[in-house]
Amino acid sequence: MVNRLVFENLKHRPLRTLLGVVSIGVEVTMMLTLVGLSHGVTDDMAVRNRGTGADIVVRPPSSNLFSLGGVGMSEKIVAMVRQEPHVALATGTLVQPVGGVFNSISGIHLDEFNALSGGFRYISGGPFKGPHELLVDQVEARADHLHVGSILKLGKDWRVTGIVESGKLSRMFADIKPLQEEYSQTDKVNFVWVKVDDPANIPVVLAELKEKFDDFKIYTMEEMTSLLTPDNVPVLKGFTDVVIGISVVVGFLVVFLSMYTAVLERTREIGVLKALGASPGYVLGILIRETILLAIAGSVAGILMSYGSQFLIANFAPSFLTMEIVKYWWPIATGIAIVGSLVGTLYPGFKAARQDAIEALSYD
Amino acid sequence: MIELRDLTKIYHTGEIDVHALRGVSLSVARGEFLSVVGPSGSGKSTLFNILGGLTPPTSGTIHIDGRDLLKMSDAERTDLRKKTVGFVFQKYNLLPTLTAEDNIAIARDIAGNKVEHEPQFEQILTLLGIRERMHHKPRALSGGEQQRVAIARSLVNHPAILLADEPTGNLDTENSTAVLEILRDLNTRLGQTILMITHNPEAAAYGHRMVRMRDGRIVE
Numbered sequence: 001m002v003n004r005l006v007f008e009n010l011k012h013r014p015l016r017t018l019l020g021v022v023s024i025g026v027e028v029t030m031m032l033t034l035v036g037l038s039h040g041v042t043d044d045m046a047v048r049n050r051g052t053g054a055d056i057v058v059r060p061p062s063s064n065l066f067s068l069g070g071v072g073m074s075e076k077i078v079a080m081v082r083q084e085p086h087v088a089l090a091t092g093t094l095v096q097p098v099g100g101v102f103n104s105i106s107g108i109h110l111d112e113f114n115a116l117s118g119g120f121r122y123i124s125g126g127p128f129k130g131p132h133e134l135l136v137d138q139v140e141a142r143a144d145h146l147h148v149g150s151i152l153k154l155g156k157d158w159r160v161t162g163i164v165e166s167g168k169l170s171r172m173f174a175d176i177k178p179l180q181e182e183y184s185q186t187d188k189v190n191f192v193w194v195k196v197d198d199p200a201n202i203p204v205v206l207a208e209l210k211e212k213f214d215d216f217k218i219y220t221m222e223e224m225t226s227l228l229t230p231d232n233v234p235v236l237k238g239f240t241d242v243v244i245g246i247s248v249v250v251g252f253l254v255v256f257l258s259m260y261t262a263v264l265e266r267t268r269e270i271g272v273l274k275a276l277g278a279s280p281g282y283v284l285g286i287l288i289r290e291t292i293l294l295a296i297a298g299s300v301a302g303i304l305m306s307y308g309s310q311f312l313i314a315n316f317a318p319s320f321l322t323m324e325i326v327k328y329w330w331p332i333a334t335g336i337a338i339v340g341s342l343v344g345t346l347y348p349g350f351k352a353a354r355q356d357a358i359e360a361l362s363y364d
Numbered sequence: 365m366i367e368l369r370d371l372t373k374i375y376h377t378g379e380i381d382v383h384a385l386r387g388v389s390l391s392v393a394r395g396e397f398l399s400v401v402g403p404s405g406s407g408k409s410t411l412f413n414i415l416g417g418l419t420p421p422t423s424g425t426i427h428i429d430g431r432d433l434l435k436m437s438d439a440e441r442t443d444l445r446k447k448t449v450g451f452v453f454q455k456y457n458l459l460p461t462l463t464a465e466d467n468i469a470i471a472r473d474i475a476g477n478k479v480e481h482e483p484q485f486e487q488i489l490t491l492l493g494i495r496e497r498m499h500h501k502p503r504a505l506s507g508g509e510q511q512r513v514a515i516a517r518s519l520v521n522h523p524a525i526l527l528a529d530e531p532t533g534n535l536d537t538e539n540s541t542a543v544l545e546i547l548r549d550l551n552t553r554l555g556q557t558i559l560m561i562t563h564n565p566e567a568a569a570y571g572h573r574m575v576r577m578r579d580g581r582i583v584e
Binding site: 005012268269271272277282358 | 413416418419439442443444445446447451453457458459460461462466469470471472473474475479517
């Protein structure tokens with residue numbers, strides 16, 4: 001019976017209910033979008049790293065997992081790695097930031113990189129041949145509306161010679177030699193990708209490399225990709241926590257205002273319920289159920305809206321942003337929305353529960 | 365059924381004490397239909413609120429169905445409203461979002477009863493003439509129909525006393541007469557104890573007995 005009253009109350013004020021649902025939906029979407037971006041960006045990095053085909057990665061001593069560019073190491077190290085037993089292939093790449101914080105080009109030795117990764121699959125065009133020529137992947141091409149022959153302004157003008165399938169290391173590739181010289185990184189690389197002759201030999205090669213290059217950061221591909229999670233990016237985690245906090249506050253305020261006005265509007269009805277013998281708990285229970293229903297409906301709306309976020313990000317956001325739908329966060333975001341909403345209901349709820357029946361009945 | 369002795373009620377409004385009841389003594393027998401008349405401010409509504417357990421008296425003794433109201437906690441007075449007293453208000457006070465049927469059902473739910481009323485209750489709905497109107501919301505009902513739904517709601521938990529506060533105050537003559545006839549019928553056929561507050565002498569005449577209040581006292 002109370003459920004019917006709750007449902008009818010929500011139906012009785014459709015605009016307020018809709019606003020409540022949409023507001024909680026926005027709260028949930030904010031959470032899911034940010035979590036989706038965190039996972040999307042890190043998972044995309046993991047996928048693209050795996051796409052190189054390497055088994056082991058060597059990084060400069062001062063690097064960390066998420067510093068893509070940074071100070072390079074001498075390219076001579078690639079030759080030294082190649083000499084290790086069981087190393088089938090090794091190639092160096094230079095990730096060079098260009099024209100903005102989030103834009104970078106990976107300088108590669110095309111033949112070596114093709115041998116390591118199995119080669120690019122060209123969707124259109126072909127390989128770069130000279131300086132200031134670029135290969136871009138299809139995500140980058142879609143985000144920046146690029147086609148073969150397009151000029152991309154990244155500090156300098158870069159001409160697109162080919163569009164390749166995504167999933168191999170980077171979004172933009174250029175010949176490493178001119179890139180090194182252009183950015184004063186001659187003979188420098190910041191990644192060495194190593195292919196081992198047999199997967200069974202990966203631990204052996206890893207141990208040898210760690211012994212020989214003890215200051216360097218050396219990971220197996222499995223280890224590296226497992227570390228590429230939002231929890232391992234302190235800034236990202238802090239940022240996510242802040243946005244979730246803001247979302248909860250927004251949800252709390254929306255529900256607080258909605259329920260506060262609902263309680264004022266229903267003062268007389270609360271008086272009637274009390275005259276019929278409704279206890280404070282019964283009255284509070286009505287508002288709590290109403291809030292939970294609102295929060296669940298808002299969460300469903302938020303989950304649906306997060307697909308909209310994903311569409312917008314895929315089509316209109318810069319290519320370095322990738323959003324995933326992180327389903328295991330649905331109940332978490334719903335739980336956070338419910339808890340925030342319930343906290344927002346506490347004051348109006350207790351106000352209603354403590355309402356004096358006689359005053360409430362004389363309220364017009 | 366109802367025994368009041370030297371009942372007083374003082375409302376503290378700011379620095380002023382308002383003496384709403386100044387020593388009311390009254391006995392109402394089981395099955396009696398008592399009318400309480402008096403002008404505005406005579407204390408009728410305060411008496412109604414105290415008898416209904418909506419507010420405690422300041423002093424005096426008050427027993428309803430053998431239970432001492434003065435010793436009751438808030439929770440016990442809430443329980444009294446669920447099981448012992450049924451209210452009928454001047455403004456009907458139906459919940460606007462629920463149908464007539466659900467307005468009655470929620471009173472049962474609050475009292476901890478099954479939502480569906482007993483088959484015998486159909487007799488009361490027939491007597492009230494609202495059986496065909498049960499699926500309508502209050503806004504689709506006339507004032508007379510709303511008041512009859514409110515009467516049905518007040519009776520659905522078989523209260524010992526029906527308290528009616530100006531039940532015809534918002535109704536036209538025809539509907540007033542119908543509602544008063546129904547109250548008298550309920551009293552006659554079911555032996556329902558009724559205490560009706562009114563300022564209308566014609567309405568008061570439907571009761572077995574009438575008491576008149578003025579300035580917080582019963583004057584005759």
